Amino acid sequence: MEMSELRSLPNTLDLAPVGERLPIGALDFEDFFENVAVAFHFVGRDGTILHANKAELELLGYSIDEYVGRNIAEFHADNDVIEDMLSRLKAGQKLDKCPARLRCKDGTIKHVEVTSSGRFVDGKFLNTRCFTVDVSELMAAREIVRRKDSELEQILQALPVAVYRTDAEGRITYYNREAATLAGREPIIGKDEWCVTFRLFTSDGGELPHSECPMAIALRENRPVRGVEAFAQRPDGSLFPFLPFPTPLHDENGQLIGAINVLVDISERKQAEAHQRMLLNELNHRVKNNMQMLHGLLQIAQRESKSAEAKAVLQDACQRVGAMAAAQQFLYADSNPRGFAIDEFLEAVCGSARQAFGKEIAIRIDAYQGQLSNDVSMPLALILNELLTNAAKHGINGRGTGEITVSMQRSDGQIILRVADDGPGFEELDTGRRSSGLGLVAGLARQLGGTFAVEQHAGAHCMIRFPEPRT
Amino acid sequence: MIHLTSGPDEPLEPSSHPVYGAPVKTPQPIRVLAVEDDYLVGLNLEQQLLDAGYEVVGIAASADEALRMATQGKPQLAIMDIRLAGTRDGVDAAIELMTKLGIPSIFATAHGDEKTRRRAAAAKPLGWLQKPYSSALLVAAIKTALTKTS
Numbered sequence: 001m002e003m004s005e006l007r008s009l010p011n012t013l014d015l016a017p018v019g020e021r022l023p024i025g026a027l028d029f030e031d032f033f034e035n036v037a038v039a040f041h042f043v044g045r046d047g048t049i050l051h052a053n054k055a056e057l058e059l060l061g062y063s064i065d066e067y068v069g070r071n072i073a074e075f076h077a078d079n080d081v082i083e084d085m086l087s088r089l090k091a092g093q094k095l096d097k098c099p100a101r102l103r104c105k106d107g108t109i110k111h112v113e114v115t116s117s118g119r120f121v122d123g124k125f126l127n128t129r130c131f132t133v134d135v136s137e138l139m140a141a142r143e144i145v146r147r148k149d150s151e152l153e154q155i156l157q158a159l160p161v162a163v164y165r166t167d168a169e170g171r172i173t174y175y176n177r178e179a180a181t182l183a184g185r186e187p188i189i190g191k192d193e194w195c196v197t198f199r200l201f202t203s204d205g206g207e208l209p210h211s212e213c214p215m216a217i218a219l220r221e222n223r224p225v226r227g228v229e230a231f232a233q234r235p236d237g238s239l240f241p242f243l244p245f246p247t248p249l250h251d252e253n254g255q256l257i258g259a260i261n262v263l264v265d266i267s268e269r270k271q272a273e274a275h276q277r278m279l280l281n282e283l284n285h286r287v288k289n290n291m292q293m294l295h296g297l298l299q300i301a302q303r304e305s306k307s308a309e310a311k312a313v314l315q316d317a318c319q320r321v322g323a324m325a326a327a328q329q330f331l332y333a334d335s336n337p338r339g340f341a342i343d344e345f346l347e348a349v350c351g352s353a354r355q356a357f358g359k360e361i362a363i364r365i366d367a368y369q370g371q372l373s374n375d376v377s378m379p380l381a382l383i384l385n386e387l388l389t390n391a392a393k394h395g396i397n398g399r400g401t402g403e404i405t406v407s408m409q410r411s412d413g414q415i416i417l418r419v420a421d422d423g424p425g426f427e428e429l430d431t432g433r434r435s436s437g438l439g440l441v442a443g444l445a446r447q448l449g450g451t452f453a454v455e456q457h458a459g460a461h462c463m464i465r466f467p468e469p470r471t
Numbered sequence: 472m473i474h475l476t477s478g479p480d481e482p483l484e485p486s487s488h489p490v491y492g493a494p495v496k497t498p499q500p501i502r503v504l505a506v507e508d509d510y511l512v513g514l515n516l517e518q519q520l521l522d523a524g525y526e527v528v529g530i531a532a533s534a535d536e537a538l539r540m541a542t543q544g545k546p547q548l549a550i551m552d553i554r555l556a557g558t559r560d561g562v563d564a565a566i567e568l569m570t571k572l573g574i575p576s577i578f579a580t581a582h583g584d585e586k587t588r589r590r591a592a593a594a595k596p597l598g599w600l601q602k603p604y605s606s607a608l609l610v611a612a613i614k615t616a617l618t619k620t621s
Binding site for chain 2: 379434435440443444446447449
């Protein structure tokens with residue numbers, strides 16, 4: 001159809017009654033074609049532009065003479081695109097939002113989408129009918145998004161930690177290079193679930209199914225998960241400890257859309273901790289040995305001393321160092337480097353005293369199950385040693401046989417140590433000495449922030465009460 | 472029931488040991504405050520000071536106790552441990568003794584690292600004693616300190 005044919009359509013719209021459906025022939029197609037807001041043009045079989053409406057001319061900035069009658073390929077920035085479009089149209093295909101770039105009069109390029117079909121008469125291609133929609137702003141917006149995505153991708157790739165994300169179902173949708181390196185494998189996008197790693201284990205060595213891993217919990221419970229250490233195994237069998245930081249992601253309506261996870265390799269920290277523990281154990285071992293040597297030296301000096309007074313002083317000193325050495329062996333245990341088990345501690349210090357007292361004096365221990373801070377161990381060992389010695393010497397009062405009961409209980413944030421004997425009780429004499437006997441006990445009780453009291457029941461009951469220290 | 476101590480806040484008073492030849496020739500012995508949270512180490516320090524002819528105004532286990540004893544006993548100087556009972560340490564106590572009462576300190580500690588020394592500079596310390604120290608070193612440090620103050 002030529003434009004003259006289009007123009008020949010009758011213009012009877014203004015004659016039509018209001019509200020009445022008009023026959024197609026009554027519509028003014030020329031007016032519609034010229035003034036519709038959508039850009040529109042016809043191209044002949046040789047590529048010549050047969051006609052273009054105002055919207056098309058305004059879109060590109062040409063006058064009708066500068067545009068109509070020229071070959072459409074002159075206005076396309078990409079020749080292969082227009083050639084492909086025309087050949088497809090001539091082959092009878094329809095183009096739906098086919099992307100193209102058109103050259104404007106001012107030299108700028110507009111991104112458009114062309115929707116077009118060919119007109120055939122008796123199987124012969126006559127012309128195209130092309131709608132052109134300007135999508136330049138959309139393309140610019142897409143370009144900004146693409147650039148932002150690229151920047152984010154570069155940032156994530158540059159991070160020295162493993163980062164990956166999943167969709168709301170837990171399928172991996174992204175991972176950075178560090179994640180693949182740390183995991184020792186290339187995760188499969190859209191297939192792998194919950195974690196990029198090969199196998200997972202809990203911090204105590206139990207197998208951890210991926211569906212139960214912190215990331216799965218974060219997605220299932222829609223909350224960040226923190227402070228859960230785990231081990232991951234690479235396909236080559238090697239293991240590494242890590243700390244995950246899974247965090248759910250939400251859309252603008254608050255709907256869960258996935259989660260992001262950061263895996264921090266804590267191998268070096270664990271190695272440093274192990275090294276520190278080893279050094280501490282070594283130091284503890286040496287201190288323990290040195291105290292045993294000191295104990296031994298005092299025992300030898302005691303045996304070799306000819307003076308009764310020196311013997312007695314050395315025996316007391318030997319027993320005190322023995323109590324401290326016995327206490328020392330429970331400090332800095334692997335399970336808790338800052339605290340010690342009360343029952344084991346009491347057993348050790350009482351065991352040291354038993355050696356000095358002989359078999360005739362029994363020591364019964366009644367302690368609650370718990371731990372105390374290492375800070376109180378030495379004062380407590382010395383206190384217990386003095387009280388045991390006092391009970392053996394004065395409480396049992398030279399009878400030779402008897403029983404001493406040692407108890408340690410906890411009540412209202414206070415620790416109560418009781419040492420009771422079954423003797424006749426004793427009169428406490430203030431010797432004025434503060435470095436031995438009950439004077440030492442009182443001083444050390446004060447160092448613990450506590451008090452010391454002696455009660456006379458059936459035998460003497462010595463009681464130390466001090467605030468429970470934090471381990 | 473016989474209570475041998477009334478509680479953690481009751482300070483120990485210095486014992487009345489004889490004075491063996493005062494090292495500084497003054498009519499009255501030099502008054503020293505011992506600040507040490509370990510009971511036995513504090514006792515030993517007190518004995519060393521008494522043996523050397525100084526008067527010990529008390530053994531304080533915490534910064535608060537040190538300030539209270541210093542206010543009451545008016546010592547010429549304090550032998551100050553760094554690690555003390557309570558929330559404040561010996562550096563805090565020494566700074567307070569100096570700024571509030573003008574009493575200088577000699578730090579006696581196993582924590583003689585550079586960071587601690589920098590922090591302690593505000594207390595204008597008269598010397599540092601590395602634990603464990605002998606009586607001779609203690610006396611020498613006090614004599615040097617007194618020379619600086621005079």
